[in-house]
Amino acid sequence: MDITEQVTYNTVQKLKKEKNAIVLAHNYQILPVQHLADFIGDSLQLAQEAAKAKAEIIVFCGVRFMAETAKLLNPEARILLPVMEAGCPMADMLTAEQLIDFKEKHPGATVMCYVNSSVEVKAVSDICCTSSNAVKIIESLPPDEKILFVPDQNLGQYAAMKTGRNIIVWDGYCMVHHHKITLKDVDGMRMEHPDYTLMVHPECPPAIFNRADKVGSTKQMADFVRDNDKVVLGTEVGLIDQLSEMYPEKNIFPLSIRATCLNMKKTSPRDVLLSLIEEKHEIVIDPKIADAALKSVQRMLEY
DSSP states (O other): OOHHHHHHHHHHHHHHHHHTEEEEEETTSOHHHHTTOSEEEOHHHHHHHHHHOOOSEEEEESOHHHHHHHHHHOTTSEEEOSOTTOOOTTGGGOOHHHHHHHHHHSTTOEEEEESSSOHHHHHTOSEEEOTTTHHHHHHHSOTTOOEEEESBHHHHHHHHHHHOOOEEEOSBOOHHHHHSSOHHHHHHHHHHOTTSEEEEOTTSOHHHHTTSSEEOOHHHHHHHHHHOSSEEEESOHHHHHHHHHHOTTSOEEESOTTOOOTTTTSOOHHHHHHHHHHOOSBOOOOHHHHHHHHHHHHHHHTO
16 A cells, blocks of 8 residues: 555544444455455345444445445445445436336236346336346246346346246346457457466356356356466456455456446545545435335345
């Protein structure tokens, strides 16, 4: 750490103790923000951590839908999002009204929403999932059940391929995984690193994940790297930064250096510090929406 980062770190630690606060950060956050966190993980891990936290304040370093999920699971805590403009383009690709219309066109179907969705969408869904548990949850449903998967078409198609189930997907996607990781990247990686394992996120299009050696969530990628060397990861570069710092002796490369989520990079250490000082940008959810959305999230956590 440089002097500025060290001062910020020390001040944040002091404020956390004074205010009974914790900092949660997603794997895609910049490293100086991750250094301030009490816990770093993917969407599922962060949801589980938020649910059991005893802190009065949770500073959530991620994007808005993640902070909303934390509020659903820990309504007594004050959930602060350091940068209110940190959103998720995929979550914005589906509104509650659009989902209601989608459901009306497919009566009797079970609606599974990816956690990368608004709290309003979760409120009109039957069950929530993450990239870590989507396949497992679908396999637990009756074999003949028709499923509407929203909003990520790629994760939905991956789950359909793995389970053989009848899944109708919404036409949404992660702009980073969908557009910034290409077949040209895969071909280049195979030529430059033929002895490396290629592992990609299921938010990548089928053309990408069908050519990978392994497919997994950010946690599953981290677990694989822990036990293996010579790995190329097809996901947002923040995870590669984290793992490279954690395992400096290992050979870990990004499939695409262009795979950067601008929303995840909006949060700076200064934003975290100001969030603790000013206690602004609190997540507030309408109680009726919260009650309905919580049901779909709780069903996910049962698995």
